[in-house]
Amino acid sequence: xxxxxxxxxxxLALCSGYSLTALSQAKPDVLVKQxxxxxxxxxxxxxxxxxxxxxxxxxxxxxxxxxxxxLNALSRMPWDGFTDATKDVKSAALPAIWSDxxxxxxxxxxxxNAVQALVSASKGGDEAATKAAIGAVGKACGACHQDxxxxx
Amino acid sequence: xxxxxxxxxxxLALCSGYSLTALSQAKPDVLVKQxxxxxxxxxxxxxxxxxxxxxxxxxxxxxxxxxxxxLNALSRMPWDGFTDATKDVKSAALPAIWSDxxxxxxxxxxxxNAVQALVSASKGGDEAATKAAIGAVGKACGACHQDxxxxx
Numbered sequence: 216x217x218x219x220x221x222x223x224x225x226x227l228a229l230c231s232g233y234s235l236t237a238l239s240q241a242k243p244d245v246l247v248k249q250x251x252x253x254x255x256x257x258x259x260x261x262x263x264x265x266x267x268x269x270x271x272x273x274x275x276x277x278x279x280x281x282x283x284x285x286l287n288a289l290s291r292m293p294w295d296g297f298t299d300a301t302k303d304v305k306s307a308a309l310p311a312i313w314s315d316x317x318x319x320x321x322x323x324x325x326x327x328n329a330v331q332a333l334v335s336a337s338k339g340g341d342e343a344a345t346k347a348a349i350g351a352v353g354k355a356c357g358a359c360h361q362d363x364x365x366x367x
Numbered sequence: 368x369x370x371x372x373x374x375x376x377x378x379l380a381l382c383s384g385y386s387l388t389a390l391s392q393a394k395p396d397v398l399v400k401q402x403x404x405x406x407x408x409x410x411x412x413x414x415x416x417x418x419x420x421x422x423x424x425x426x427x428x429x430x431x432x433x434x435x436x437x438l439n440a441l442s443r444m445p446w447d448g449f450t451d452a453t454k455d456v457k458s459a460a461l462p463a464i465w466s467d468x469x470x471x472x473x474x475x476x477x478x479x480n481a482v483q484a485l486v487s488a489s490k491g492g493d494e495a496a497t498k499a500a501i502g503a504v505g506k507a508c509g510a511c512h513q514d515x516x517x518x519x
Contacts, residue, residue: 241411249411252404256444259393259401288440292408 243301250296251306253289260286261352264333268349279345280337283330286352290330294323307365319363326355395453402448403458405441412438413504416485420501431497432489435482438504442482446475459517471515478507 241249260282266272267279297312297319312319329352336348393401412434418424419431449464449471464471481504488500 249407252407252411255401255404256408259404259444285440285444288437292411292437 243298243304246296246298246301247304247306247308250293253292253296257286257289257293257356260289261356264349265353268346268353274342274346276337276340276342276345279349280334283334283337287330287334290327307367309363309365312363315362319359322355322359322362326352326359329355395450395456398448398450398453399456399458399460402445405444405448409438409441409445409508412441413508416501417505420498420505426494426498428489428492428494428497431501432486435486435489439482439486442479459519461515461517464515471511474507474511474514478504478511481507 263272264279264282264286267274297308299313301308302310302313329348333345333348333352336345339345415424416431416434416438419426449460451465453460454462454465481500485497485500485504488497491497
């Protein structure tokens with residue numbers, strides 16, 4: 216029953232195409248904190264999957280499916296936090312986020328598409344295909360960080 | 368298509384009943400950072416809904432449905448970060464989290480059930496019922512903070 220409610224709610228929500236940004240009146244430092252929180256949690260749920268894809272952690276199909284589903288939700292969360300008002304807040308964000316907004320948007324889309332492909336793969340029962348999909352998500356993370364995040 | 372993949376992945380994941388905790392080998396300070404990130408994002412998506420329920424922000428059914436669906440995912444994320452190993456990490460967590468673990472678990476369940484009820488209400492088209500469901504989520508947040516979080 217809980218699962219049914221969860222899925223029904225998501226179906227409605229995702230069909231609406233609503234963007235939160237229009238409602239957001241958060242201060243710039245709050246926006247930065249929120250987008251960093253989304254990245255932190257993406258790391259929490261992606262990390263174990265990366266370990267499995269690399270053979271460092273035993274592969275568990277149920278863990279991948281669970282983590283991929285939460286990563287899917289998280290993949291929608293950081294982007295409205297990169298408003299112009301946050302340009303001068305101290306963070307690892309590079310100026311290219313704002314000077315090359317189209318490329319940044321493309322990098323977001325590549326990442327979100329990779330996550331959705333992973334969600335699909337994770338329910339297919341093909342371990343090799345799922346590991347490849349995990350790798351594609353990791354590549355999308357890395358490519359975006361390469362262009363838009365200060366070297367750590 | 369993307370929506371279909373998202374929902375299918377979630378269905379599989381939520382049926383599996385998998386707990387991430389068994390995989391987690393994160394250090395205590397990382398666990399605290401991750402659980403705080405989940406709370407930060409719960410605030411991001413709950414805040415505008417609370418404003419609508421209180422009449423401070425114009426009510427938008429599509430915004431509530433979207434935010435409720437993401438809050439549903441986020442409502443699953445903080446709890447495995449409250450491990451015994453994090454007891455001594457500086458945070459607003461009160462000792463009662465560990466000394467009264469059953470009550471803490473009950474507070475989590477009350478919150479998650481309230482969020483799922485909100486997801487359901489948000490697709491029913493009844494503004495008053497949805498606002499009441501938002502209020503119930505807020506009450507669950509507050510009750511847990513009252514017992515388990517230092518006064519801010």
